[in-house]
Amino acid sequence: MTTTTNSHTWIGKDIKRREDPDLLTGRAEYTGDVKLPGMLHAAVLRSPYAHARIVRIDTSAAKKVPGVHAVLTGREATVVLDPLPAFCAEPVVEHAIAVDKVRYAGEAVVAVAAESRYIAEDALELVQIEWEPLPPVIDVLEAMKPDAPKVHENLPSNVVYEHVFIFGDVDGDFARADHIMKRRLRWPRATAAPMEPAGAVCKYDPPSGRMEVWSTTNMLNYVGWLIAGSLKLAPHMVNFYPMYTGGSFGSKHVTSKVIAIAGALSKVTGHPVKFMEDRIDNLAANDAQAADRIYDAELAVTKEGKFLSLRLHAIDDYGAYFVFAITGNTNMMSQISGPYTIGSLENGIKAVLTNKNQQGVFRGAGSDVGNWVLERLVDATSDELGIDGIELRRRNFIQPNQFPYKMPTGNVYDSGNYPGVLDMALQHANLDYWRQEQVRARKLGRYIGIGLATCQQRSTYSATEFWFHNPGPATGLTTTAESVRIGIGPTGGITVTMFSPFWGNSPETVVSQVVGEEFGVDPTTVSVAYEGTSQGLPSAGPGGSRMTVMLSGAVQGAAAKVKEKMYKIAAHLLEASLDDMEVREGRVWVKGTDRSLSLTDIGMKAYWNKFDLPADMESGLEGSFTYDHPYTTAPSEDRKDLGVFYPIMGHAAHIPIVEVDIKTGQVKFLKYLAVHDVGTVVNPRSLQGQIRGGIAQGIGVALYEEVRYSPEGQNLTTTMNDYLVPTVAEVPHIEIYHHVTPSPFTAYGVKGGGEGGRMVAPPAVTRAVEDALKPLGVKIDELPMTPEKIVKWVTQAQAKTP
Amino acid sequence: MQDEDFVTIRLTVNGGTHRLVVEPRRLLADALREDLGLTGTNLGCEHGVCGSCTVLVDGQSVRSCLMFAVQANGHEVMTVEGLARGGELHPLQQAFWEKQGLQCGFCTPGFLMTAYELLQHNPNPSEEEIRSALSGNICRCTGYQQIIEAVQSASQAVAGASATVPSGTGA
Ligand code: FES
Ligand code: FES
Numbered sequence: 001m002t003t004t005t006n007s008h009t010w011i012g013k014d015i016k017r018r019e020d021p022d023l024l025t026g027r028a029e030y031t032g033d034v035k036l037p038g039m040l041h042a043a044v045l046r047s048p049y050a051h052a053r054i055v056r057i058d059t060s061a062a063k064k065v066p067g068v069h070a071v072l073t074g075r076e077a078t079v080v081l082d083p084l085p086a087f088c089a090e091p092v093v094e095h096a097i098a099v100d101k102v103r104y105a106g107e108a109v110v111a112v113a114a115e116s117r118y119i120a121e122d123a124l125e126l127v128q129i130e131w132e133p134l135p136p137v138i139d140v141l142e143a144m145k146p147d148a149p150k151v152h153e154n155l156p157s158n159v160v161y162e163h164v165f166i167f168g169d170v171d172g173d174f175a176r177a178d179h180i181m182k183r184r185l186r187w188p189r190a191t192a193a194p195m196e197p198a199g200a201v202c203k204y205d206p207p208s209g210r211m212e213v214w215s216t217t218n219m220l221n222y223v224g225w226l227i228a229g230s231l232k233l234a235p236h237m238v239n240f241y242p243m244y245t246g247g248s249f250g251s252k253h254v255t256s257k258v259i260a261i262a263g264a265l266s267k268v269t270g271h272p273v274k275f276m277e278d279r280i281d282n283l284a285a286n287d288a289q290a291a292d293r294i295y296d297a298e299l300a301v302t303k304e305g306k307f308l309s310l311r312l313h314a315i316d317d318y319g320a321y322f323v324f325a326i327t328g329n330t331n332m333m334s335q336i337s338g339p340y341t342i343g344s345l346e347n348g349i350k351a352v353l354t355n356k357n358q359q360g361v362f363r364g365a366g367s368d369v370g371n372w373v374l375e376r377l378v379d380a381t382s383d384e385l386g387i388d389g390i391e392l393r394r395r396n397f398i399q400p401n402q403f404p405y406k407m408p409t410g411n412v413y414d415s416g417n418y419p420g421v422l423d424m425a426l427q428h429a430n431l432d433y434w435r436q437e438q439v440r441a442r443k444l445g446r447y448i449g450i451g452l453a454t455c456q457q458r459s460t461y462s463a464t465e466f467w468f469h470n471p472g473p474a475t476g477l478t479t480t481a482e483s484v485r486i487g488i489g490p491t492g493g494i495t496v497t498m499f500s501p502f503w504g505n506s507p508e509t510v511v512s513q514v515v516g517e518e519f520g521v522d523p524t525t526v527s528v529a530y531e532g533t534s535q536g537l538p539s540a541g542p543g544g545s546r547m548t549v550m551l552s553g554a555v556q557g558a559a560a561k562v563k564e565k566m567y568k569i570a571a572h573l574l575e576a577s578l579d580d581m582e583v584r585e586g587r588v589w590v591k592g593t594d595r596s597l598s599l600t601d602i603g604m605k606a607y608w609n610k611f612d613l614p615a616d617m618e619s620g621l622e623g624s625f626t627y628d629h630p631y632t633t634a635p636s637e638d639r640k641d642l643g644v645f646y647p648i649m650g651h652a653a654h655i656p657i658v659e660v661d662i663k664t665g666q667v668k669f670l671k672y673l674a675v676h677d678v679g680t681v682v683n684p685r686s687l688q689g690q691i692r693g694g695i696a697q698g699i700g701v702a703l704y705e706e707v708r709y710s711p712e713g714q715n716l717t718t719t720m721n722d723y724l725v726p727t728v729a730e731v732p733h734i735e736i737y738h739h740v741t742p743s744p745f746t747a748y749g750v751k752g753g754g755e756g757g758r759m760v761a762p763p764a765v766t767r768a769v770e771d772a773l774k775p776l777g778v779k780i781d782e783l784p785m786t787p788e789k790i791v792k793w794v795t796q797a798q799a800k801t802p
Numbered sequence: 803m804q805d806e807d808f809v810t811i812r813l814t815v816n817g818g819t820h821r822l823v824v825e826p827r828r829l830l831a832d833a834l835r836e837d838l839g840l841t842g843t844n845l846g847c848e849h850g851v852c853g854s855c856t857v858l859v860d861g862q863s864v865r866s867c868l869m870f871a872v873q874a875n876g877h878e879v880m881t882v883e884g885l886a887r888g889g890e891l892h893p894l895q896q897a898f899w900e901k902q903g904l905q906c907g908f909c910t911p912g913f914l915m916t917a918y919e920l921l922q923h924n925p926n927p928s929e930e931e932i933r934s935a936l937s938g939n940i941c942r943c944t945g946y947q948q949i950i951e952a953v954q955s956a957s958q959a960v961a962g963a964s965a966t967v968p969s970g971t972g973a
Contacts, residue, residue, distance in 0.1 A: 033835070
C-alpha cells in the first residue's frame, strides 16, 4: 500500500475544488435547507440556572397554542429517548433534555415541535417551571474541594478522573538537570463556533419503525448506531444521510443531542421535525467547548540547553458532562515532547466537572494546548539561559536520520526534517531586517516583536486514545476505517462513492485527484457521490486531520481492485500476459507496445459482453475498499507505553511579527510566515486554505477567544458580539511555504494537515507579543492576550520598574 | 394567528415577482429561504453580526435576519441565486472558485453579496477598501486572505460584466 513517488500527474496539482460551484451558487444542501412535507420545527427552552433541581414543569398553556404539536419535558421524553451516547467509562449520564436536574445554564429543559419556529418559540414563553436553585460549581479549583457541591451526585467527587502518567526516569532526569524551568500556564476555554450551527431533521415512520435523519453529524457511518440506540431504534432501521456541513472544527463529530431532540419529537408527533440550533443554542449548549486548563509545567534542562525531561500537571475543567472522557488530554500525549529529543516525561491529569457546558473537540483536540505549553517552556529556557530561540531549538531537534522515532509515551513519529523546516522559514523571514526594525522602533517608543514556534501536528488517529487512560488489558484495536467505492460504468466513466460527508474540507477534490492519478484520467471527469448509512461502508469521517490520508489510502485500495479486473479483461482481449498490463492516460496498455484498450472498451465488455470476458468472471466493474490506517499498536498493560496511536506526524514553523500598542493593548501583525511539512501535498490551494483558516483560529485563541462564565455560571459569550472570532480586520496576510517529507506509511506519502494552523499559531503569536514587550519585562502565562490584559501587564510591569 | 394578522406583500427577487402572505414578524431571511425556497442565503447567527444572511435590497446590502419581509414589500431583492446567469458563474463566483475563497461555503453567499455591492460602487478597490467592506462578514474557515484575493481578481472582470446584468435583478 506504500508508494512514494516524487513525480505525479495529478497528486500535488493546484486544481480548483470541485465542491465549489454548488457552494457558490447556493445549490449545496445543508441540513437547515431540508424541507419535507408536513415538517414541523422545534425550539428548546433552556435553563436559566447553572445548577438547579426541576421541581415542576407546567406545559399546559404551551400545548394550547395553535400550531403546536408536542411539548416535551425531559422526563416525558424518556419514553422515547434513552441517554445520549457517551464514550467515558465513568457513569456520567447526559439526557438530550434534562431530567429532574440541570447542570449548566443553557441546558435544554423543554422541547416544542410546532408548525413554524415562530410558533414553537411562542409556546416556550408559556412554559412555567418551578426551580430549586442549587449552589453552582463554577471555579475549577473550588470544584475540586471535597466539600464542593456535586455536579453529579452519583460520583464520589467532581474530580471525575485523575491519573499521573510517567514515561522514563523523570525523577532521575530532573535530579541531573542544571536548570528547571517552571511555569504556571493558563489555556482558555474556547469553542469551535462553526458558521453553521448543528442541527437535524428526523422523519419517523411509525408503521415500519424506520427513521430517516438528515443532520450535521459527520460520523454517521461510524457512530450512527449509537445515536439510534438513544432513539430506542434498531440501528439498521435508521438511515442517516450525509449532508453538506458548514464547518465543524471538531464540533460536529456526533451531534447526537440535536438528532435526539428532533428524533424524539418526530416519534411523538408522527411528523418530520427539524431542529436547528441557533447561535445562542450553539454557543451555550453545543457540547463542544474546548480544553480549559491550568498547567504546572516544568522542563529539566542542562546548562547547554539540552532538554532532559518534561513534567506537566493539568487541571482541566470539563464542564457538566464527559462525553469524550479525557480525550483532549490523551490526544496530546501523541506529540507531548514535540519535535525535541526529550528523554522522559510525566503527565498528570485531573479532570474536573463544573456547571458549564461540557467539553467536546476543537481543532487540535488538546494537542494545541500541548504545543503552547511546551513552546512556552522552550521560550522560558531561551530567556533564562540566554540562548537564542533558534539555536536552542536546533540543539534539541530530533534529527532527520532518527526516524521512525519512538517518543517517550510510545507513539512513533513516522518521518520529518525539523531543521529543514526551520531553515526554510528563516530563509523567507528576513529576520535581520526585522531585528533592525525592532531596535529602530523601540527608540521611537514602538514595540515590535518577533515570534517563533516549531511544533508537531499529529494526524490520522487510531482509537486507543479514547480508552488507554483507563487501566486494563487492551481490547479491540481499531484505526477507524474509511471506505470508498469506485465504479467504472459501461462507457468508461468513473464514479467514486464516499461514506463520509463534506465538512468544509475537500474530499471530492482529493478523491478525484487520486483517481486521476491511479487511472490517468482528468479529475474533473470523475463523478463523486456520497452514501448514507443504509448503503454505507465503514467510515468515520473527518477528524484528527485524517481525511486526506484515509481517502487516499481507500481510493488507492479500491483502484487496485478495479485495475486487477480491468487488467484481466484487457489481457484476455489483447491476448497478452497479465503481468504486462498498465494503465495510463485512461487506457490499459500492453507495456512497451502501442496496443491498448480504452476504459470504454473495457467497460462495454464488462457490462454487456459477459461471454467475451475471461471464463468465470462476473459482469460489472467496481471495487470497494475499506482502509485502516496502516500503523497502530496496543498500549502496554501498565500503560508505561501507550503504543503507536498517532504516527503520521507533520510539523510546522511559524514566524509572526507583531506590533503591540502598549496604550490600547492592540496587537497588529506586520508579517506572518508559516512553513508546514505535511508530507506529500495533494492539493496546494486547498491545503493553504486549511492552514490559513487554522492560523486565523489560532490567532483567535491567542488574542480574543474565550467562553466566559459569570461567578453564578451564566455564559457571558452566547452571541457573536461576545464570543469574538477573528474578522478580516484581525487576520493578516499569511505567507505559506511547503516543506515535503513524505510519510513512509501512507498512500503517496500524504500526511494530514487540517489542524496544523491552529496548533502552531498560539505559541508563535504569544512569543511575538512577549518579545515586543520584552523591554518592559512582561512574561506571558495565559491566553487570550486581550487588549485589557496587555494593558494590565504593561501597567504592572511599569509599576515594578519605575 | 388570526387571518387579519397576515399581510400580503409583493417581492421582486432576482428579477421575478412573488406575492406572499406573511406575518408581520416574519424575517426576510425566512421568507426567502422557506417561502421562496431560496436556501442559498444562510443563517449563521440570527442576530446581525456574522453577515452570512446578507442580501441586496434595491442594490444595498442588508442582513436578512434583521429585516422583516414586510419591510421589503415592493422592493427588489437580490440573493446569491441571482448572481449566476444561464448556468454561467458570475465573475465574482468564478474568482472565488479560482482563488478558493471558500471552504465550507456557509458564509460565502454573504461574502459574495457584500463584495458584489462593493464592486458596484468601487470597481477597482484597494486591499484596504476590500477589507473594510468585508469587515462585517465572518468566515470561520478561510482566514479571509483567499477571499480578498478573489475580490481583487474579480474586480476588473465585474466592472466589465455589470453593464450586461439585466435590470430588475437588484443590480
Ligand atoms: S445571520 Fe444575519 S447577520 Fe448573522
Ligand atoms: S467558508 Fe466556512 S465559514 Fe466561510
